[in-house]
Amino acid sequence: VLNNNARISEDTRKKVLDAVSRMGxxxxxxxxxxxxKYTRVISVVLPPLxxxxxxxxxxxxxxxxxxxxxxxxHKLLLDVANERxxxxxxxxxxxxxxxxxxxxxxxxxxxxxYLLDFLxxxxxxxxxxxxxxxxxxxxxVADYPASARLAAEHLVALGHRKIGLIRGELVQxxxxxxxxxxxxxxxxxxxxxxxxxxxxxxxxxSGQAAAEILLRTxxxxxxxxxxxxxxxxxxxxxxxxxxxxxxxxxxIIGVDDIPQxxxxxxxLTTVRHDLYTLGRVAAEGIMTLVxxxxxxxHRVMPVELVVRETTGPxx
Amino acid sequence: VLNNNARISEDTRKKVLDAVSRMGxxxxxxxxxxxxKYTRVISVVLPPLxxxxxxxxxxxxxxxxxxxxxxxxHKLLLDVANERxxxxxxxxxxxxxxxxxxxxxxxxxxxxxYLLDFLxxxxxxxxxxxxxxxxxxxxxVADYPASARLAAEHLVALGHRKIGLIRGELVQxxxxxxxxxxxxxxxxxxxxxxxxxxxxxxxxxSGQAAAEILLRTxxxxxxxxxxxxxxxxxxxxxxxxxxxxxxxxxxIIGVDDIPQxxxxxxxLTTVRHDLYTLGRVAAEGIMTLVxxxxxxxHRVMPVELVVRETTGPxx
DNA sequence: TTGTAGGCGTTATCAA
DNA sequence: TTGATAACGCCTACAA
Numbered sequence: 143v144l145n146n147n148a149r150i151s152e153d154t155r156k157k158v159l160d161a162v163s164r165m166g167x168x169x170x171x172x173x174x175x176x177x178x179k180y181t182r183v184i185s186v187v188l189p190p191l192x193x194x195x196x197x198x199x200x201x202x203x204x205x206x207x208x209x210x211x212x213x214x215x216h217k218l219l220l221d222v223a224n225e226r227x228x229x230x231x232x233x234x235x236x237x238x239x240x241x242x243x244x245x246x247x248x249x250x251x252x253x254x255x256y257l258l259d260f261l262x263x264x265x266x267x268x269x270x271x272x273x274x275x276x277x278x279x280x281x282x283v284a285d286y287p288a289s290a291r292l293a294a295e296h297l298v299a300l301g302h303r304k305i306g307l308i309r310g311e312l313v314q315x316x317x318x319x320x321x322x323x324x325x326x327x328x329x330x331x332x333x334x335x336x337x338x339x340x341x342x343x344x345x346x347x348s349g350q351a352a353a354e355i356l357l358r359t360x361x362x363x364x365x366x367x368x369x370x371x372x373x374x375x376x377x378x379x380x381x382x383x384x385x386x387x388x389x390x391x392x393x394i395i396g397v398d399d400i401p402q403x404x405x406x407x408x409x410l411t412t413v414r415h416d417l418y419t420l421g422r423v424a425a426e427g428i429m430t431l432v433x434x435x436x437x438x439x440h441r442v443m444p445v446e447l448v449v450r451e452t453t454g455p456x457x
Numbered sequence: 458v459l460n461n462n463a464r465i466s467e468d469t470r471k472k473v474l475d476a477v478s479r480m481g482x483x484x485x486x487x488x489x490x491x492x493x494k495y496t497r498v499i500s501v502v503l504p505p506l507x508x509x510x511x512x513x514x515x516x517x518x519x520x521x522x523x524x525x526x527x528x529x530x531h532k533l534l535l536d537v538a539n540e541r542x543x544x545x546x547x548x549x550x551x552x553x554x555x556x557x558x559x560x561x562x563x564x565x566x567x568x569x570x571y572l573l574d575f576l577x578x579x580x581x582x583x584x585x586x587x588x589x590x591x592x593x594x595x596x597x598v599a600d601y602p603a604s605a606r607l608a609a610e611h612l613v614a615l616g617h618r619k620i621g622l623i624r625g626e627l628v629q630x631x632x633x634x635x636x637x638x639x640x641x642x643x644x645x646x647x648x649x650x651x652x653x654x655x656x657x658x659x660x661x662x663s664g665q666a667a668a669e670i671l672l673r674t675x676x677x678x679x680x681x682x683x684x685x686x687x688x689x690x691x692x693x694x695x696x697x698x699x700x701x702x703x704x705x706x707x708x709i710i711g712v713d714d715i716p717q718x719x720x721x722x723x724x725l726t727t728v729r730h731d732l733y734t735l736g737r738v739a740a741e742g743i744m745t746l747v748x749x750x751x752x753x754x755h756r757v758m759p760v761e762l763v764v765r766e767t768t769g770p771x772x
Numbered sequence: 773t774t775g776t777a778g779g780c781g782t783t784a785t786c787a788a
Numbered sequence: 789t790t791g792a793t794a795a796c797g798c799c800t801a802c803a804a
Contacts, residue, residue, distance in 0.1 A: 149773060168553040172490030173797035176780050181487070183534075193733060195519040196715075201511030208510060208535060217556070218535040219498075220523060238483040241532070346720040379722060400511070402717065405661040405687075407694060418508060460783085464789060488781030491796050775804070781796105788791075 175240065183217045184428055185242035187233065189249045190224040197344075198400045199370065199417060203248050203270060206421020214429060223247070228256050237265040244428040247272050248421075250314040266431035268439060270424040271417075273314035280431065280439040282424045284415035286315055289397060290322035292447040293367050293413055294330055301454035302365040302393065304336040306356040308377060310369040311343045319369065319397065338363065342373045349376025357384050357392075364455035365393040371403035374410050393452040409450035419443065490555065498532045499743055500557035502548065504564045505539040512659075513715045514685065514732060518563050518585060521736020529744060538562070543571050552580045559743040562587050563736075565629040581746035583754060585739040586732075588629035595746065595754040597739045599730035601630055604712060605637030607762040608682050608728055609645055616769035617680040617708065619651040621671040623692060625684040626658045634684065634712065653678065657688045664691025672699050672707075679770035680708040686718035689725050708767040724765035734758065 161167070175181050186207060188194045195201065204218075211218055219242055221227060233256065236242050244266035247257065250273055257274050260267045269281035297305055307323055310316040320339065327337050338360045340352030349368055353376060356363065366381075368374035374396030378388060386392045388408050396403045399414035420443050427439045476482070490496045501522060503509045510516065519533075526533055534557055536542060548571065551557050559581035562572065565588055572589050575582045584596035612620055622638055625631040635654065642652050653675045655667030664683055668691060671681065681696075683689035689711030693703060701707045703723050711718050714729035735758050742754045 151773065154774085166553070168550050170491070170797055171554045171556045172487045172496070172782095173780090174799080175487030176485070176491050176782085176797080177799040178780095193517060193520040195510070195523065196513045196516030196733075198511045198513065198516075201513075201516055202508060204510040204535075205508040208537065212537065212539075220519075220533040220535060222523065222527065224527075235483055238481070239486045241486045346716065375720060379720070382722065401661065405690060405694070407697065407722075418511075466789065469790085485781050488796090489783080491781080491798085492783040493796090494783095773804105775802105777802085778800090780799090783794105783796085785794080786792090788789105 180243050180432070181240055182215060183219050183242045184211055184425065185219045185221055185236050185245045187221045187223050187227075187245055187247045189251050190222050190227075191344075194222060198402060199344075199398055200248060202400065202417035203421040203424070206418040206423075207246060207248075207425040208421075210422045210425035214425075216425075216429070223251075223254070231256070231259070233257075233267075234259055234263065234265065237263075237267075243432045244268070246270050246424055246428055248424075250274075252312045252314060252317070266428060268424055268428045268431060271315055271415075271420060273318060280427070282420060282427055282439065282441045282443065283315070284417075284420060285442045285445045286318040287322045289413040289415065289445045289447075290319050291326045292445065293395060293397070294323055294326035296411070296447055296449065296452070297365050297367070297393065297395070298327065298330040298332065300365075300393070300452060303332050303455075304360070304363045304365075305332065306338050306340060306353070306360060306363045306366045308340040308342050308349055308352045308356065308366060308368045308373050310373070311341050316369055323367065336363075342369070342376070344370050344372060346372045346376040346379070349373025350380045351376070353377035353380035354384065357381065357386065363392075365395070365452075368394065368396050370398045371396045371400045371406075371410065371412065374403060374412075375406055378406065378408070389451045389453045391456055393455075395452060399448055404448075404450070411450045411452040412448050414446045414448045416443065495558050495747065496555055497530060498534050498557045499526055499740065500534045500536055500551050500560045502536045502538050502542075502560055502562045504566050505537050505542075506659075509537060513717060514659075514713055515563060517715065517732035518736040518739070521733040521738075522561060522563075522740040523736075525737045525740035529740075531740075531744070538566075538569070546571070546574070548572075548582075549574055549578065549580065552582075558747040559583070561585050561739055561743055563739075565589070567627045567629060567632070581743060583739055583743045583746060586630055586730075586735060588633060595742070597735060597742055597754065597756045597758065598630070599732075599735060600757045600760045601633040602637045604728040604730065604760045604762075605634050606641045607760065608710060608712070609638055609641035611726070611762055611764065611767070612680050612682070612708065612710070613642065613645040613647065615680075615708070615767060618647050618770075619675070619678045619680075620647070621653050621655060621668070621675060621678045621681045623655040623657050623664055623667045623671065623681060623683045623688050625688070626656050631684055638682065651678075657684070657691070659685050659687060661687045661691040661694070664688025665695045666691070668692035668695035669699065672696065672701065678707075680710070680767075683709065683711050685713045686711045686715045686721075686725065686727065689718060689727075690721055693721065693723070704766045704768045706771055708770075710767060714763055719763075719765070726765045726767040727763050729761045729763045731758065
C-alpha cells in the first residue's frame with residue numbers, strides 16, 4: 143500500500159492507511175535503505191575554509207542545491223573537505239557505505255588530486271564551480287572566460303588602460319579568470335605590464351591589503367577588478383583610506399554578484415554568476431548521474447555583467 | 458575488529474585490517490543503522506527564508522554546529538521548515554524514521570506551534586536562538602535581554618535620548634530585544650515616545666526602508682539600533698541618502714556581530730552574539746540529549762558590546 | 773488480490 | 789578468544 147502499488151484494493155488501502163495514522167507508523171529509513179537501491183541523499187562537500195557556511199558564495203550555491211533536492215525528495219548531507227576527510231578517503235567512503243547516492247564538490251582548490259580517485263570508480267560525483275585537470279571529471283561551472291571578457295571589455299570601453307586585478311589564491315576558477323582577463327586586456331590594447339596582479343584569499347581584509355599594495359606600487363591604475371565581492375569591499379576601504387574617490391578616481395568592480403555587493407556604497411558593478419541557479423543545475427545534474435541517465439556532464443553556465451556605479455578614468 | 462572490540466588478538470586484528478584494505482571493504486551505513494541504536498546524524502532545521510543558507514547569521518551557527526559534530530563523528534542533515542515540512546510533520550518523521558538522532562531548530566519564527574509536538578514525545582530536539590512559549594522546550598539562546606541593556610546603556614551614556622529601533626519582524630528574538638530595549642531606555646531616563654519603532658525583515662533593503670520612514674517621521678532621533686547587521690547597513694544607506702552623516706549626525710549600531718558589520722564603513726558598533734559558539738554549544742547540547750545524559754537544556758549565552766564608531770548626539 | 777519466505781549487511785548474544 | 793545465529797525492518801518475488 144505505502145509504495146502505491148496498483149494491485150491493492152481500495153478497501154485494504156483505506157484500512158492500512160487508517161492503521162498507519164492511528165499507530166503512527168513510519169518506515170525505518172535504514173531498513174528501507176538496506177533493501178533499496180538508493181538512499182535519496184546527496185552529499186555536499188565544501189572546501190576547508192574557516193566558517194565556510196557563513197560565506198554567501200557557498201550559501202547561494204547550497205540554497206540552489208537544497209531547493210532542487212527538496213523538490214525531488216532528496217536530503218542533503220554536509221561535509222567539509224578537511225585533512226581528515228581526504229586522508230580517510232571519506233569522499234569515497236560516503237558513496238561506498240551508501241550514506242549518499244552522489245557527491246557534489248562545491249568550490250575549487252588547487253591541488254585536489256584526491257578527486258582523481260573518482261576517475262576509475264563509477265561513483266556519481268559532480269564538481270560545482272570546480273575545474274579539475276582540464277575537465278577530466280563531470281562539472282558545472284560558471285563561464286569564467288566570459289566573465290573575464292565582460293569585465294575587460296566594460297573597463298576598456300570606459301577608457302581604462304591600467305587595471306589592477308585582485309584574484310583569489312589557490313583556486314582554479316581564480317586562475318582561469320586571471321589568465322583570461324589578462325589575455326582580454328591585452329587583446330583590447332592594454333600593455334601587459336599595466337595589468338598588475340594582487341592576491342587575496344577572498345576575505346574583505348585580504349582584499350584591502352592587496353588593494354593597498356596595488357595602489358601604492360601602481361598609483362597610476364584607474365580601475366581594480368576583485369575576484370569576489372568581499373575583496374572588492376576591501377578594495378573600497380583601501381581606496382578610501384588612501385584618499386581615492388570611488389568611482390570618480392578609481393573604478394572597482396567585483397566578480398560573483400551577491401546581494402552584499404549590490405548593496406555596498408558605492409554600488410559595485412559586478413559580473414553576475416548566478417550561483418543559486420548554478421546550485422540548482424548541479425543538483426539536477428548529480429541526480430541524472432545517480433540514475434545513470436547520463437554519464438558525462440560538462441556544463442558551462444552563462445554570465446552577465448551588472449553595471450552599477452563605474453566611470454571612466456579621470457581625464 | 459572494526460568496532461575496536463578489546464577481546465581480539467593482535468594477530469587476527471592485523472589479518473582483518475589487511476583484508477579490509479585489500480578488498481576495499483566499507484560497512485554499509487544502512488545495515489549498521491538498522492542494527493545499531495544510533496545513526497550519528499543530526500538534523501539542522503532552518504526557517505523557510507529565501508536563500509536562507511546564504512545568510513551569514515545562519516551560516517555562522519551552522520559552522521559552529523558542523524565543527525562540533527565533525528569532531529564527535531556526526532553528520533549533519535539539512536532541512537528547511539517550509540510548509541510541506543510542517544504539514545507532513547517531517548520534523549517528527551525525521552526522528553521516527555531514524556534518519557537523525559536529534560534535531561536542531563535554528564532561528565525563531567513566531568507561531569511555530571508545531572514544535573509543541575515535541576512536548577509529549579521524548580524525541581531529542583533543541584531550539585537554537587529560538588524562544589518558544591517561555592521556554593517549554595530545550596533551548597540555547599543568546600542573551601537578548603542583556604544585549605538590549607548593553608545597547609541602551611551605551612547610547613544613553615553617550616547622551617542619546619531619542620533612539621529609533623528597527624526590529625526584525627515575526628521573530629521571538631526580535632520581540633524579546635524590542636521589549637527589553639524599550640524598558641531599558643525608559644529606565645535610563647528616555648521618554649517612551651522617544652523610542653520609535655520600525656520593522657524590517659532582516660534584509661538590507663528592508664532596513665533602508667524602515668530607516669527612511671523613521672528618519673522622516675522622527676527627524677529628531679540621534680541614534681538608530683538595528684536588529685541585525687544587514688538592516689543596519691540599510692539604515693546607513695538611508696541616512697546617507699537623506700544627508701545625515703554617520704556617526705557625527707546619527708549613530709547606528711547593530712545586533713548580531715558578523716564580519717560584514719565590522720567591515721562596513723562606518724564600522725558599526727554592535728552587540729556581539731557569538732553565533733559560531735552558539736552553534737557549537739547547541740551541537741554539544743543535542744548530543745547530550747540524544748545520549749540521554751540530561752533531559753533539560755535551558756542555556757543562555759553571554760553577549761558583549763563591541764564599540765566601534767559611535768558618537769554622542771550633535772550638540 | 774493477498775500472504776509468505778528469503779535476503780539486504782550489520783550488531784549482539786550465546787556457545788564452543 | 790572465536791565462530792555461529794538471531795534479530796533489525798524493509799523490499800521483492802513467488803505462491804496461494
